[in-house]
Amino acid sequence: MEKFLEFQDVTYFYQTKESEIHALNKMSFNVEEFQFASLVGPSGCGKTTILSLTAGLLQASEGKILLQNKAIAKNDSRIGYMFQRDHLFEWRSIWQNITLGLELQKMNKDPKKLALAEQLLKKYDLYSFKNKKPHQLSGGMRQRVALIRTLVLEPALLLLDEPFSALDFQTRLKVCDDVYDIIKSEKKTALLVTHDISEAISMSDRIIILTQRPATVKTMLDLNLEGASPLEKREDKDFGKHFEMIWRNLSTDEKQTIKSP
């Protein structure tokens, strides 16, 4: 399959008054089209940095980032970004929230886009909440609204930065399924950052395991679990094996850093 997103020896430094923080070191990996890929790694290793670079919010210090064989531009409309918290604007209704991106890009009069927004709301059971305010919705619903806000802009690649970590466990499993379903049925390529190994295994076609900061790719794992949804995939016989392998990879990394001061 063709490479869809490609990192080529990407290095990134944050500049602060005190020091230069080496966040990424010669990162190389790729994600294929329609794949659901996950980034897992120790906390603070540089996962969010990878997404910010991909979204064009930061510029790589060295190396290249290609999407569909073209370099990422500053305001690249091929990319949608979903954050850890839903960041819905409380003073706007649900409808006004999901059309925020259209408004910013002067497409809020485009009947095709508006029809898409309506269709997405209907499809994912939020249409009756169209005129409600965000605080009237549950955590899971808010996260779905945030996803639709991103999808309305029709990005080819979706970046998800721990979008479920603010939810309680029950809701989390359900929202995982929902989001997975939405992303697969809308035929998107996705890159997910998560702390949760089970979550990564149950959702991903590819898992990219990172080292401590400065992050590089430690190993990559392609999965092919049986099941139509993340919840079903958790039942797969290989689930435990993969879990152990990733867990070992992450924990040996932590040990090394404990040794070296």
Place this chain on the structure above:
Amino acid sequence: MKNKLSKAHEKYLKRLRKDKAIVIFWRIALLACFLGIWQLLADTHVIDPFFFSSPSRIATTLVNLFATGNLWLHIWTSLYKTILGFVIAIVLGLIIAIALWWSDRLRKILEPYLIILNSLPKIALGPMIIFWVGSGTSATVVMSVLICIVITIISMLNAFISCDKDKILLMKSMHANKFQILFKLVLPNALPEFVSVLKINVGMSWVGTVMGEYLSSKAGLGYLINYGSQMLKLDIVMTSIFLLCLLASGMNLLVSLLEKRQQK
């Protein structure tokens, strides 16, 4: 089942209404007690009504002042100046706060001066203001503006700056430009802070007006207070203070109504 639930709700609402009634009852009772005791002490000459006045004397003075026809002029003069100072300070303060939010460099340059201005008792500038803009209405308005504007700038700037960085990042990830970030995120996000600044400024602008009128004026409630104290007509002073209370509360009420509408 549903009926039961609504009954419980009914009970709850009843209790709420009762609570509210009790609070209002005590408010009125407290005021009545205060006025009653004041009147009693004055009537029995425990306190000297010449210095402490009394509710009945204030009422009489009020009627007399209205009868001579001047009181409306005094009220209107003060109210007009206060509202003018209030509006100018809010509008100008908001514009300056936006400019400081927009340009990091400008903010860094002006920050120490803002802090100095904030700690300076603006009243000290009073005599100078009269030299600069002349006595009368403009001096009073300038005084009001000076007192209100610094706090407006500082509070609003803080509200703008404390806007969630991730929300700004979200806007940027959807390709928002700086204007859009300002109008669609930063300003609406600061609305609660704006309302509280309005409330603070209601009080502050009255301070400015009364101060300005003490310094130089030919009419207004501040003038009346000054006149009354110099002529030793302390009933007039107390009556003016009473009217100030009334006017400031009225303005506060308007702001509260605005706040309620915003919360809907």
